[in-house]
Amino acid sequence: MPVLSVRDLRIGYRSGGRLVEAVRGVDFDLYPNEALALVGESGSGKSTLGLGLLRLLPRTGQITGGEVRYRAPGGDQVEATDYDVLSLEGTRLRRFRWSEAAMVFQGAMNAFNPVLRIGEQFADTMRAHAPEGRLGREDIRERAGDCLRSVRLEPGQVLGSYPHELSGGMRQRALIALAMVLEPRVLILDEPTTALDLLTQRAIVDMLQELRAERGFAMIFISHDLALASELADRVATMYAGRIIESGTADDLFREPRHPYTAGLIGAVPTVHGGALEPVSIPGAPPDLARLPAGCSFASRCSYAVDECRTTDPGLLMVTDRPAGETSHEAACLRWEAVRMPAMALQDEEAGK
Amino acid sequence: MTGAASDQSVLLDLKAVSQTFHSKRGALPAVRDVSLSVGRGEVLCLVGESGCGKTTTARMAAGLAKPVAGSVEFEGADIWQLGKRERVAYRKAVQFIHQDPYASLNPIRTVYATLAAPLRKHGLAGSRKDAWEQAAALLARVEMTPAANFLNKYPHQLSGGQRQRVAVARALALGPRLIVADEATSMLDVSIRVGVLRMLSKLRQELDVGFVFITHDLAIARHFGTGGRIAVMYLGRVVEHGRTEDVIGDPQHPYTKALLSAVPDLAPGPRRDPGLRGVDIPDLAALPSGCTFHPRCPLYVPGTCDAVEPELLEAAGREVACHVVAGQADAAPADDTREKTGGGV
Numbered sequence: 001m002p003v004l005s006v007r008d009l010r011i012g013y014r015s016g017g018r019l020v021e022a023v024r025g026v027d028f029d030l031y032p033n034e035a036l037a038l039v040g041e042s043g044s045g046k047s048t049l050g051l052g053l054l055r056l057l058p059r060t061g062q063i064t065g066g067e068v069r070y071r072a073p074g075g076d077q078v079e080a081t082d083y084d085v086l087s088l089e090g091t092r093l094r095r096f097r098w099s100e101a102a103m104v105f106q107g108a109m110n111a112f113n114p115v116l117r118i119g120e121q122f123a124d125t126m127r128a129h130a131p132e133g134r135l136g137r138e139d140i141r142e143r144a145g146d147c148l149r150s151v152r153l154e155p156g157q158v159l160g161s162y163p164h165e166l167s168g169g170m171r172q173r174a175l176i177a178l179a180m181v182l183e184p185r186v187l188i189l190d191e192p193t194t195a196l197d198l199l200t201q202r203a204i205v206d207m208l209q210e211l212r213a214e215r216g217f218a219m220i221f222i223s224h225d226l227a228l229a230s231e232l233a234d235r236v237a238t239m240y241a242g243r244i245i246e247s248g249t250a251d252d253l254f255r256e257p258r259h260p261y262t263a264g265l266i267g268a269v270p271t272v273h274g275g276a277l278e279p280v281s282i283p284g285a286p287p288d289l290a291r292l293p294a295g296c297s298f299a300s301r302c303s304y305a306v307d308e309c310r311t312t313d314p315g316l317l318m319v320t321d322r323p324a325g326e327t328s329h330e331a332a333c334l335r336w337e338a339v340r341m342p343a344m345a346l347q348d349e350e351a352g353k
Numbered sequence: 354m355t356g357a358a359s360d361q362s363v364l365l366d367l368k369a370v371s372q373t374f375h376s377k378r379g380a381l382p383a384v385r386d387v388s389l390s391v392g393r394g395e396v397l398c399l400v401g402e403s404g405c406g407k408t409t410t411a412r413m414a415a416g417l418a419k420p421v422a423g424s425v426e427f428e429g430a431d432i433w434q435l436g437k438r439e440r441v442a443y444r445k446a447v448q449f450i451h452q453d454p455y456a457s458l459n460p461i462r463t464v465y466a467t468l469a470a471p472l473r474k475h476g477l478a479g480s481r482k483d484a485w486e487q488a489a490a491l492l493a494r495v496e497m498t499p500a501a502n503f504l505n506k507y508p509h510q511l512s513g514g515q516r517q518r519v520a521v522a523r524a525l526a527l528g529p530r531l532i533v534a535d536e537a538t539s540m541l542d543v544s545i546r547v548g549v550l551r552m553l554s555k556l557r558q559e560l561d562v563g564f565v566f567i568t569h570d571l572a573i574a575r576h577f578g579t580g581g582r583i584a585v586m587y588l589g590r591v592v593e594h595g596r597t598e599d600v601i602g603d604p605q606h607p608y609t610k611a612l613l614s615a616v617p618d619l620a621p622g623p624r625r626d627p628g629l630r631g632v633d634i635p636d637l638a639a640l641p642s643g644c645t646f647h648p649r650c651p652l653y654v655p656g657t658c659d660a661v662e663p664e665l666l667e668a669a670g671r672e673v674a675c676h677v678v679a680g681q682a683d684a685a686p687a688d689d690t691r692e693k694t695g696g697g698v
Binding site: 171230270 | 402403512513514542543544545546547548550551569571572576577599601611612613614615616617618619627629632633634636649
């Protein structure tokens with residue numbers, strides 16, 4: 001059973017007296033211990049979606065519809081949980097954030113309070129969000145130290161430091177440690193390694209994989225970097241203009257994309273290993289969310305588009321025989337059967353001439 | 354032969370340049386003793402992580418910062434010894450493209466005004482009509498056609514890719530012979546990035562412009578630097594320098610190897626753990642002794658690597674600054690120096 005089930009989630013931003021939808025009806029399930037990547041370019045709605053799941057939208061943002069169902073199995077002394085995150089208020093919402101689901105943002109500098117030592121921030125977070133709220137100083141030190149060591153930081157050094165005294169990579173790891181300290185079942189990471197150097201990024205990605213295996217949390221990894229997503233995620237969902245336009249296992253999506261946009265993105269990334277196919281960019285630019293065209297929002301940039309695409313928005317269609325669930329593959333394209341990788345499509349074209 | 358093709362065609366020559374910044378924590382040696390050159394129509398990619406000195410090197414190459422030691426020569430003349438007239442000529446011949454076209458384009462100037470300003474300042478456009486026609490031709494060069502659709506637009510009315518193309522068009526206005534591009538495509542979305550790169554490659558060939566191309570992205574360097582050279586920088590020094598194909602396809606320096614194995618890649622390939630001994634990059638204010646990579650290096654040899662800074666020496670058809678690689682080159686053929694030094698095979 002999924003730990004998180006999102007149905008028809010809609011999120012808008014108020015702009016000049018009107019509401020512009022940045023997330024336009026998103027559905028997905030996140031299973032326990034699964035890594036789901038949300039990939040897309042700027043303006044696709046992926047970060048808004050991440051913030052919306054934890055109800056952390058900025059003041060101009062507003063959830064306008066849908067459901068975010070959170071489920072946790074019961075235990076010896078714990079009742080099973082099953083509620084809509086969108087209905088939570090006050091203390092219950094605060095407890096949900098961090099102790100059930102936590103988020104790591106891109107800029108670790110802004111996520112920490114610059115005038116508090118890292119140790120104090122661990123203590124504050126644990127006191128504010130812990131279910132029982134009665135944590136002793138020793139408890140806090142021990143659990144914080146445990147999390148810091150798991151991201152290869154030395155607690156003795158880090159807990160007494162101010163955020164600016166740490167390097168970018170150390171801050172980002174401290175933030176991941178902070179997100180894990182209350183043992184959430186869902187971890188949302190928004191471009192957690194984008195501002196970091198390659199070797200630091202590699203270390204953090206490897207660490208996240210180990211931590212997920214050890215601690216068993218489910219992970220939503222938001223990124224513009226397809227290659228990183230392909231390494232880290234079990235399942236990948238591509239977002240475009242506020243919707244998920246394709247979702248499937250990482251293997252399915254990157255080997256046999258069925259939406260022309262996913263295929264285009266893959267074909268646009270230059271590679272360092274192997275014989276490189278010439279990367280091909282996608283023509284045009286994403287549509288203005290305030291003035292979306294009728295039909296498929298990708299049609300104006302799509303070489304597969306037919307007349308019907310400009311009038312009909314197909315929604316996600318099943319493109320495998322496998323049953324719905326963790327291994328299904330869906331694409332929002334009427335012509336999914338024809339879709340091929342751009343470089344191969346070019347080769348075919350040339351061979352045909 | 355890893356230098357530029359021949360002395361005649363050398364455009365830019367960095368001769369042992371260094372740059373030091375001063376901060377509260379002390380002196381920061383951002384670039385130390387870097388020698389690189391670029392020929393006409395040639396591309397040199399500078400790659401490395403933040404703090405490696407690639408941007409500082411680029412700024413010295415473009416005459417935006419004066420080295421504290423060494424010299425920068427353009428077409429044989431030291432750019433900091435130029436007379437007034439030569440200085441104007443140099444300024445026209447070398448153009449810099451910034452990472453962020455939003456910041457580098459004036460938001461209250463139309464595309465036309467942006468492109469016409471340098472033309473008029475240098476007396477290259479006689480009339481408004483002439484300036485308009487030249488601006489339109491520049492837009493055509495960067496594949497923004499029909500130009501009439503763009504000339505009256507403001508930066509905020511353009512997409513990120515279009516803005517960067519305008520920045521490139523402005524750089525082309527004065528007929529440069531060298532373009533220094535600092536992370537010129539890193540802020541662009543994936544789907545349009547290769548379009549801008551391809552346009553730049555085309556300009557290099559058509560206009561015979563040399564490029565110093567700074568990027569942290571090795572895949573971009575491989576793609577844009579095809580047929581050119583790459584210099585890998587680490588903590589202010591060049592650690593490996595050679596033909597793009599050699600450096601990417603068969604890296605020699607352990608740092609280059611680590612970088613390449615760390616790149617997430619869609620192309621399926623064997624991934625080897627770089628085996629680094631440390632995650633964090635050292636502080637410029639407190640550089641490690643000897644080879645500055647030694648605290649992270651999987652090939653670290655105590656007593657050598659932490660004692661003496663390695664020189665950039667010829668090895669495997671390129672230049673490499675590594676004691677272990679240099680030792681291997683002497684005792685060739687050798688597979689793995691570590692094991693050989695460890696137990697007399």
